[in-house]
Amino acid sequence: MIPGGSKLVNPFQYRRNQEFSIVSSITLNCNDSLSITKQWIVKNCSTTICSIEILLDPIIVTTSSELYIPAKKLPFGVYELQLTVIMSRYSWLKSSSLVYVQIAPSDITVNLVPLGTSMITSGYGQDLLLDPGTYSIDLNEDSFDSSVSLYYHSQVFLLKLFLI
């Protein structure tokens, strides 16, 4: 498996907004029919055991020699990815290999104004709206839900003033 060498206590780390691929290298020692079937299974892990198989988004191909997981398809947590290869003609001839990955939270992009513009002009006689609850981007999700600010506590700091 590429990358290889992961363990349940030491899984590969990916951020939730990262895509990644696990590639397998399969060698057959057989001169008979070379037809094989491949199946990936993904299980959710606790600190000691991986038991619950999870249902993957149908766009993820689980029958190829490599497993490509697009961004934002696995919730936070540790997973065991198992590839089983079976000789089509002799179904009792099979072999499996495991990889452990951890999906960690991605950063939040905090925007006070739309699109994260660095500098704006505002009128002396105008109210100035600073709205990080609306304009911030949660890279873990497709959009920033402003109700998330119940989850993210916002406080505005006045930092410094300087003249240009």
Next chain:
Amino acid sequence: MNSLLLTIDDLRNDSSNPSCLSNRTGWKFGHSNQSSLIILSRSLQSNQTYQFMVEMSNRQNASQHATGYVLVKVEDTRPIMIAIGCVINTLCAPNSEYQFVNPTTQIALFSIPIGNYSRIENIIWNLYSGEINSTANYSQWILFNQIQFENIWFFGRNSSNFTATKQLFLNYPSIQFWKFEVVYSFSSETSVSSLNFIINQSPQNGCCSISPSNGTIATLFTISCSNWSDEDGIKDYSIYSQKSMIAFSSLPSIEVRLPFGDNQVLLVEIRDELNCVTQYNLSSISVQTDSQTMSNLLTSPNNSIVNLLSTGHQNTIGQLLTSVSQEFNRMSTENINRATSNGIPIASISVSSLTNQCQSTNISFNQSALVEFNKDLNSQANTLEYIISLTQNLPIATTSNSIILQSSSLAQLTKSTNHLTRTSISIAADKCYQLTLALHSMSMKMTQEDAQIAAKQLIQCASNVLTAVNSPLQERTIVLDSDALQASGSFDDYEIELESEWLKVDKNTYYQQKIADQVANQMNELVSRLTSTLNIHINVGQQLVINTSEVFMSLESQTMQSLSNKQFIDGLIRFPSITTNQNNSKIFIRVCFHIYLFIRNHYF
């Protein structure tokens, strides 16, 4: 206070560093959950610039913080807020008060006024280079003289979208900070906004090597990269041979099979997590081939393509397809040369590339050479059909690497157009179309360079299959045995339509015409999707050219004003008279030459 920041609602006062908010109660929360804040009018002083910082902390995990900044310049007028963003959002990662910009690709920005506004009188973009004033710890901005590079490095200076090409960053490598400022003039007020960037460093200080230094198309070469460092982390390594992708991997050591060629120079692209790329040239290597190696690749049980295709990953498959198809293309050229040297007219057996010079020959025609040519042609066409059919099982992952790799293989596999059976054409056309859809679906996440490399391969594929499907109809190539056989065994629409008197073509032509129409429709859609994918990266005045031996494509965006009597390549295209109020509207132009000219008879 005492070097600690006071939040905006803290009424304590630091005598040595008094608050700059003249009215400490001049604000209110804009939302019941306190996620927005309104600074009330007349609380800030005019002609001053204020910086606001917001810190968000995760309620469940207090150690997780995120901060955001904005600078606000207060003026006496009532300006409209202008927001500026990156066209390819994924290329502009935030970094504290700045956004990262990759010096290895262009930066394309767009701007929009927020809220109601009167007519926009004028837009102008200004560029500043920045340096940190170490004592005051803030950036000093110096206006950059753009005029001399207008429409060379800079595009769209007077429009809502502005683009600076990578030449700007490559020519000023020591400048770490850039500020892109847009000034909107409305009838009664002027708004200024800016987006400030810090240069993202590309991977540094590493090297790559390849061993052995020569071999055959079946040899496994190892490419090892070491010591590459980058603050953002290395995302992947990709290997290119003459602009075709050979492999990509997240690991620094990659095993590859290489196509035939003496003194090939391979290029390694090392990419960081924010898509900033360093290119590294490997020492040149020579790869030999022979018919025995080819037949081993096709038939030997342990090394066969079938085995590797079923067990290997897409790198292995892509390399094998590229090697084998280049081998086919080489054999095909040899066969054609042999045939023409025996007096067979080249125009009756193949369609030459855009760059080939036609040579007339006066050699007497040799019938046995034609028989020999046909035999080789048909045997190779059948093998090629089998290999092309294997690409159907390759899943398409929506990553730029995966799309580029598979597109490169398809462009090579379809290159010997006279070898493509109807089955080959239909599979290849469909695969290239699917790859185009995948490319289009992620067009807002790719760099201009990646989009262009993928598009170049896919437009070649489209051009190849169009040539292949139409050339037997024009009697430019020989009808392949397997097509003739398939036609003679089919009884469907042809038999029904045969009843109608106007069907005057033979059975093979009927089926060829039918698939030609299907492929033409599919490839029209493909070209249209590729155009809209590339269009994202083209600002007004910019041109993008794809020029290969199979196809020439030029895309550019222009104002109507600049178009009168514009010359394209060697031709002159006149546009209808342009009325003045359209002068500033944009028009997008695509000029495309395929080898094949669409002079066709429609039989039904």
